[in-house]
Every structure is written in structure tokens, then in C-alpha cells.
Amino acid sequence: MCGVKNNDATIGVTAAVQRGDCDASNIKKNRVYSIMKWAQRAGKSTGIVTTTRITHASPAGAYAHIADRDWESDSNVAAANKDPKKCDDIAEQLVRGETGRHLNIEEFLPSPSPFIDEAIPSSISH
16 A cells, blocks of 8 residues: 555565564664555545454555564564564554554444444344
């Protein structure tokens, strides 16, 4: 979502960041901004619609800057022998990150949800 070529399994960073290089991903010049950040700077409301985990690599491209797409939580960072206090995981960036904290949250729907049944005409059979 950034329009910049990066290395395999990295998100929101330049090619100067290799997979697993937490220190390099924390250098400001190695971070690139997504269209989501550009929209926020323009005063637009922003959000994500996804059928996967909100911390999965695909939606994370909208708000995260990380050296490993699998670092969705502190435990994932620690399992890679990195310090979670130095390398913010994807979930942390969603809640506290520059772009993530400004996303507009409308609804988190569990599956199955009665809201979906009400919103979609009887084309769904139970």
C-alpha cells in the first residue's frame, strides 16, 4: 500500500530493511507511508475492511512499519529473539502507531454475526 519496493516479508519499510532487522526498521528514513497515511494527512476518514486478522500482513500494510510480517504480537517478536520494547509489533502499531491510532473504527464483527444477517437480504441460507 506504499508503492515502494521492499524486501520479502517486510511491511512499510524501504529495501534498506532486511527481514528481521528491527533496528533498521526503526530508522525514520527507512519507513515509507501508505496511502492511508496520505489520506489522513489530507483530513480524510480512513479505515480497513478485511476478512483476515487486522494484524495480518495484508491489512497491516495500511499502518505498520515492521521488519517481519509475522511479528503480529510481542510474543512473535520475542520468539525471534528480538526485544519487544525496541521493536513495536503490528498490533502495537495499530493501537499506538502514527497511522493506526487514527483509523476510524466502526465495527468489529464476530463470525457469525446477527448484523450481517440483517444487512444482507435472504440470499444466505442457514
